[in-house]
Amino acid sequence: MMLNSIEAEKLLKKDVILSPGDLEKPENRWVKHCLNVGEAAERIAKKLNLDSDFAKSAGYLHDVGRKFNHPQHVIYGYNYLSSIGYEELARFCLTHSFIDNDINLVAGGILPEEAQMQLLPYLESHKCNIYDNIIQLCDLFCLETGFTTIEKRLLDIYNRKGVFSNTPEHFKRAISLKQNIETLMGCELYSLFPEISDKEKASSKADHKKIESLLEEQNIKTK
Numbered sequence: 001m002m003l004n005s006i007e008a009e010k011l012l013k014k015d016v017i018l019s020p021g022d023l024e025k026p027e028n029r030w031v032k033h034c035l036n037v038g039e040a041a042e043r044i045a046k047k048l049n050l051d052s053d054f055a056k057s058a059g060y061l062h063d064v065g066r067k068f069n070h071p072q073h074v075i076y077g078y079n080y081l082s083s084i085g086y087e088e089l090a091r092f093c094l095t096h097s098f099i100d101n102d103i104n105l106v107a108g109g110i111l112p113e114e115a116q117m118q119l120l121p122y123l124e125s126h127k128c129n130i131y132d133n134i135i136q137l138c139d140l141f142c143l144e145t146g147f148t149t150i151e152k153r154l155l156d157i158y159n160r161k162g163v164f165s166n167t168p169e170h171f172k173r174a175i176s177l178k179q180n181i182e183t184l185m186g187c188e189l190y191s192l193f194p195e196i197s198d199k200e201k202a203s204s205k206a207d208h209k210k211i212e213s214l215l216e217e218q219n220i221k222t223k
């Protein structure tokens, strides 16, 4: 079964956002993040002449598992959407956290072995598609408060979570993901997001350099 983005938004908010004020509650910040991921995914998909309403629905529902459990939201979201017949959208609950559907390319260090065993068969059997990549990218620059730059977000992850064995490769591939989508679109990502201030856009170049030097320290070089 398929959902359009209006239905997807309703499903996202079901049992969580009961009145408009609920969206402002700190515990529901993740819902605002999902709304921003949906909005961003729609813009990028439109630019790529893809199904932009599908991309928007995927963005809205990628973190729906947070309704039930935060640390395991990936699995809970997948099981939830699958159980009610939305298999096509369920995949994004799993794939959004792993760049190019690679289980090692996740923020904050590779997963414990038990979680890897659970997720690996699924990720290996679902070849990464352009919609997976769009949601993976949007998840990196959409906050609950709006849009930021990938570069700023990666530095923020670095400062908050520190360096893990997979951090250099995760950063490198996150930057490549952005560059690949820009090549496909034929424009800069941030040109679709006038909400990001010029100052922030300008500092993304300096932030990129900082990321490069962090990666160089780890002997991995980005372009």
Ligand SMILES: [Fe+2]
Pocket: 033, 037, 062, 063, 096, 139
């Ligand atoms: Fe997310």
